[in-house]
Amino acid sequence: MIGRLNHVAIAVPDLDAAVAQYRDMLGGKVSEPQAQPDHGVTVVFVELPNTKIELLHPLGENSPIAAFLERNASGGIHHICYEVDDIYAARDKLKAGGARVLGDGEPKIGAHDKPVLFLHPKDFCGSLVELEQA
Amino acid sequence: MIGRLNHVAIAVPDLDAAVAQYRDMLGGKVSEPQAQPDHGVTVVFVELPNTKIELLHPLGENSPIAAFLERNASGGIHHICYEVDDIYAARDKLKAGGARVLGDGEPKIGAHDKPVLFLHPKDFCGSLVELEQA
Numbered sequence: 001m002i003g004r005l006n007h008v009a010i011a012v013p014d015l016d017a018a019v020a021q022y023r024d025m026l027g028g029k030v031s032e033p034q035a036q037p038d039h040g041v042t043v044v045f046v047e048l049p050n051t052k053i054e055l056l057h058p059l060g061e062n063s064p065i066a067a068f069l070e071r072n073a074s075g076g077i078h079h080i081c082y083e084v085d086d087i088y089a090a091r092d093k094l095k096a097g098g099a100r101v102l103g104d105g106e107p108k109i110g111a112h113d114k115p116v117l118f119l120h121p122k123d124f125c126g127s128l129v130e131l132e133q134a
Numbered sequence: 135m136i137g138r139l140n141h142v143a144i145a146v147p148d149l150d151a152a153v154a155q156y157r158d159m160l161g162g163k164v165s166e167p168q169a170q171p172d173h174g175v176t177v178v179f180v181e182l183p184n185t186k187i188e189l190l191h192p193l194g195e196n197s198p199i200a201a202f203l204e205r206n207a208s209g210g211i212h213h214i215c216y217e218v219d220d221i222y223a224a225r226d227k228l229k230a231g232g233a234r235v236l237g238d239g240e241p242k243i244g245a246h247d248k249p250v251l252f253l254h255p256k257d258f259c260g261s262l263v264e265l266e267q268a
Binding site for chain 2 (some may be wrong): 001002003004005008010011012018021022024025026027028048049050051053055072073074075076077080082093094097099121122123124125126127129
């Protein structure tokens with residue numbers, strides 16, 4: 001079912017510092033910051049040859065990463081995103097197997113304008129998993 | 135400097151359960167468990183089209199992931215590994231920029247029989263970064 005690793009998302013408390021670390025220290029190819037107010041984050045993409053890293057910084061009230069950054073003041077890896085061909089088929093298979101889909105269980109339009117859903121970390125090795133219909 | 139994302143490593147408290155989650159629930163292509171006593175872990179590889187996930191379980195005394203699992207009982211994303219062409223050049227650039235290389239600062243032979251080093255999480259957005267000479 002799962003295909004490519006679409007991205008690894010890292011929540012960062014200081015976006016300028018994170019850009020400096022990835023661009024200047026690690027020599028990564030980083031994008032300009034992109035505000036995504038509908039998703040409560042500002043994102044910087046680090047383009048790697050085979051996938052990408054997303055540096056996420058809270059934007060506005062009720063950012064979905066605010067609580068994570070309260071618990072992890074230095075930042076940290078927030079989630080990993082796998083691509084699937086059919087998000088509804090994936091959802092049905094996972095629910096039938098007992099996995100918990102976060103929220104109301106329905107796919108939403110994610111930050112890349114594609115349908116996504118998130119799975120409960122406790123069902124997947126303590127790591128938050130996003131599935132995105134590629 | 136950084137090239138491909140070589141792998142994402144997830145520390146897991148129960149390897150059989152992790153395999154079931156990734157193979158049976160997510161439909162991933164998982165390897166047989168591979169004991170790596172020199173590195174204090176048993177590893178299951180989840181092969182994705184563009185990279186891999188490594189499910190790490192402690193092996194023996196003094197496993198490098200034991201303390202992490204004490205803090206994260208359900209498991210969690212332990213580190214991300216980027217490939218570099220020249221590990222010594224990478225080390226020198228990072229040290230010159232003020233980044234902390236863990237241990238004695240010298241590359242070691244990693245689990246893939248290639249030279250690796252680890253960077254201090256506080257210098258890289260709270261996430262443990264491994265560099266591997268590809």
